[in-house]
Amino acid sequence: MQNAVATFAADNPRLAQVYFYLTDYKNKPLDQTAFNNMDQYFQKLKQYHLQAVLRFAYIWDDAHPKSQEPTTEQVVAHIKQLAPWIAQHRDQIANLQAGFIGAWGEWDSGARSRMNEKEILQAMLANTPKDLFIQVRYYNIKSRNVDPQSSDWQRVGFHDDYLIGRPHVWNTAGADPNSAEWQAMAKQSQSVPVDGEMIWGSANASDNNGQLISAPLIAQRLAAHHFTSLSIAHNYKEDGKDYSLSAWKRQLVTPALLDQYKLPYQKLWFKDANDNEVSRSWYEYIRDYLGYRLAVKDISYQNDEQNIDYQVNLTNYGLAAPVLINKAELVLLDAAKNVVAAKDVTDIAHLQPLQTLPIKWQVDKALVSQAKYLAFKFTGYSNTGNRLANNINFADGYNYLLTLN
Structure with missing residues (x-):
């Protein structure tokens, strides 16, 4: 954590994406060592004044997922074990992501077919504080497993872990902006938190035609689905190279451009304390307007x-x-x-x-x-x-x- 804090110190992040892998416990209850390790990590978060975007998962080896996969019953038992710990650390958790199912807790279709996803999501909703939002990877996780008439419907937000600027089938609501799911997410994201993650910079070659990700297109997507947070660990400066986020620092944004892309902004943002005009970059725009302002x-x-x-x-x-x-x-x-x-x-x-x-x-x-x-x-x-x-x-x-x- 110390290295990550130093790496991104100039960006002044307030959130940390935290994955706790329960792989060693896929066939047994969590022991005190597990809770001690989580406590120590959260103490470090507190020292750095960071809140967690928290996810639990089992599978980190996506080449052999079944070897690390627990049963639904074991997952539910772990959720019940974790309930008091989550409640105790509520003030340090910004959002809880559904996790638990599939590689990296991302609910891939194969893992979903092998698990009782409704039982797992309902266990999370029943065993976590009612004021804690739970984010799901795909829109249909919410629509299939949560009653729209229940109070839990308003607790379920989203996280999209495949942002490349243009729509893609791996997006939370699919690749069609005219689809019912896309439009439903646009509406529901007005009242729930939405987290985003671009692909790794090294994947630009295979997943984005070798191009850097477009800042204006990302900004439009963040606006369309009302994103409240975005990972800066991805497509920035990993591997000691400059990727999309770094490039955005050199790309200027103007009121005319923001008007063209129909993006909100504060006119005074382009002025300094002495009312002089200042130049702004796309990096600064996304940093300052992501979430609320x-x-x-x-x-x-x-x-x-x-x-x-x-x-x-x-x-x-x-x-x-x-x-x-x-x-x-x-x-x-x-x-x-x-x-x-x-x-x-x-x-x-x-x-x-x-x-x-x-x-x-x-x-x-x-x-x-x-x-x-x-x-x-x-x-x-x-x-x-x-x-x-x-x-x-x-x-x-x-x-x-x-x-x-």
């Missing part, structure tokens, strides 16, 4: 004899809604940064790209008189405050919107 558009207030009515208009310029944000609030802080009053913002997680959420708050003047700042805080399950895409003061998890008289 929240910014306060404007603030207004009115007062009468008793109250002050604030309205803060919050716009999402990102490619996806902030589905992993579980708490947001407007707060009044005094000079010592203590909370004087707070208002929960309950519908932020579903704020779609280029939509604006008006946050209205009526506050008694007596409370306002005790405050020095109006601030905004929003957090995920790690409970770490996130920064708005505004040029304002940010400290201790608070975005400082106004200094009050």
Whole structure:
């Protein structure tokens, strides 16, 4: 892990893709050694302030998959064993991927035919925290095994581990953008997290006609299915070579190009703090707009004899809604940064790209008189405050919107 952190330090990642292979336990229960090893790894994640995109799997040797494959009964038993551990580490897990079935936990068709996939997915849903999203590799894993009328339907997101820019049959929803599955994923991804992974750079020769992956095409795909995360271990600088992500750093993007590709952006992103124009690259665009990008558009207030009515208009310029944000609030802080009053913002997680959420708050003047700042805080399950895409003061998890008289 230390080497990976050093390799990608300049990219400042906040997530780590974590695979735990249970190969040695395919015929027996997990022992304390297994849990100790996982604990030690998660302690390292915490040291580096990383959350896990977590997957369990058995098969790493795809040339001999059956030799490493457990029974359905053993998988379900392991899921039940893992339940308390997953709950204990909930704050360190961004998403849990379905895993368990097939090579690398990617649910290939052969492995799916040999396993009871519905029993396994239902065991995961039943034995994990209800606020933890589970991502599946293919759309039909969800459509075949989860009742659309159940609360579990809203817990199941997606991960596409074969991004090459253009549609492909190995994509989560297949190769046809006009298909019912593709359109269903486009709709459902508005409210669930979606993870992405490009092919390895060395596979460009065989899988992408020897070409680097197109940044505009990837950006359009990330937007169409509202991706919230993307692996930077793939097609970047593995093997000591420069691949697609490296090339994107040298490819400039402009407002005209983003308009041409119908991609969202914040006009101020092309300005520095002194209002001077700045050049931007496709790498920067995908880095900054992947998932959500929240910014306060404007603030207004009115007062009468008793109250002050604030309205803060919050716009999402990102490619996806902030589905992993579980708490947001407007707060009044005094000079010592203590909370004087707070208002929960309950519908932020579903704020779609280029939509604006008006946050209205009526506050008694007596409370306002005790405050020095109006601030905004929003957090995920790690409970770490996130920064708005505004040029304002940010400290201790608070975005400082106004200094009050």
